[in-house]
Amino acid sequence: MELHQLQYFVAVAEERNFTRAAERLHVAQPGVSAQVRRLERELGQELLDRSGRSVRLTEVGEAVLPYARAALAAVDGVRYAVDELTGLLRGRVAVGTVTSHSVELPDLLAEFHDAHPAVEITLSEANSDQLIDGLRTGRLDAAIISVGSGTPAGLEIEVVDDQPVVAAVAPAHELAVHPVISLDTLRGRPLISLPRGTGLRTRLDEACAAAGFAPDIAFEASSPEVLAQLAARGLGAAILPGAFAAARGEELRTLTIDPPALRGRLVFAWRAAGPTGPAARALIERARAMLRARPRA
Known part of the structure; x- marks a missing residue:
């Protein structure tokens, strides 16, 4: 053998x-x-x-x-x-990330490369469901994913960001005068969302299922920026991270969804058990230290 x-x-x-x-x-x-x-x-x-x-x-x-x-x-x-x-760290690290993230991933990877130039680093982009599967099967060593209040089975996480999930509409939209709406208000209305498998879409689908209806998804796009542009042109209500929507106040009106209050977390995740090489462990330790050292809002 x-x-x-x-x-x-x-x-x-x-x-x-x-x-x-x-x-x-x-x-x-x-x-x-x-x-x-x-x-x-x-x-x-x-x-x-x-x-x-x-x-x-x-x-x-x-x-x-x-x-x-x-x-x-x-x-x-x-x-x-x-x-x-020997002080020599070699090997390969496979990292994944969702399309939109707030962690300084390029800085992390550049600093790690400077410290360990012999380590090969690869980066791939996918939705959260695909990244979680990659972590569990060992194709990825670490990934930035979007999750709800729980931690996916078999993984450990360090929180990058935690913020509300909101609806955003054009100023002329009929809902624009309501800063707070219930989830039921969105029943039957055209929505603009990330595709299935993404964290925000999962939060929306789960909440709507609990409320007894399926969301009417009129437009899907993998980029939050595209969702915002579609909403700004009056094509529906975009489901977005709160801070992302608020930063576009000139073209969008942010609607807090409550009840129920929807929240999404962006996390740095890695496999809780199983083979993880020394290079991957070093990257995970560096990422956790970086995230914990950030000033809290």
Whole structure:
């Protein structure tokens, strides 16, 4: 049994696909398939069910996976111990972020690169649901995501921002004279929102479901700036972070939603358990220190 066989097996198990696992590992797909087959022959059992469109773990594979992850984590631990003793930090860190964020992510990554120039840093952008999945499966080491009042299972967080979720309309909109509206006021009205899977959209969908109706989403866009522009042109009420809407007071009127009061949190998140390399741990520690050192409003 070889270490890279365990690494390939874990990647396929997490990606549910040989091609994606090979891309993640930067190796050829036939090599991944061959090495996993060799591991199965050595163990005398199939670890993966390849009969469907996606690869699934067999019962034996489910039992083996935690031990394979633990073996890889132990190797990372050996490397980390050597790095700590020698003062050399190497490796790779994968970071994700939602489209709009208030944390100084470029500053964080630049400072980290200056301190550890041998570490490869990658940054990708996606919605919160995709980023959370990336953290849980190990594709990402850390990410800035939007969440509600709770912490997603399996993750730890450091709060970046916590503010109300509001509706914003053009000055001529019929709701513009009401600084505070109930969520029910938005029932049946055209709304402008981020797509499904984003934090703000999830907060809206959950609140509307609890109130017994589905929001009428007339326009979707992945950029809050585009949402604000659509609302400013009278196309509906945009669902936005409170501070973002308030900063556009010349073209938008901000409507506080209460009851129920909607709030959204932007957080820096990482996997609570599982293999995390020394480079990722160093980045997480730096990010937490940076966030805790910021002046509180």
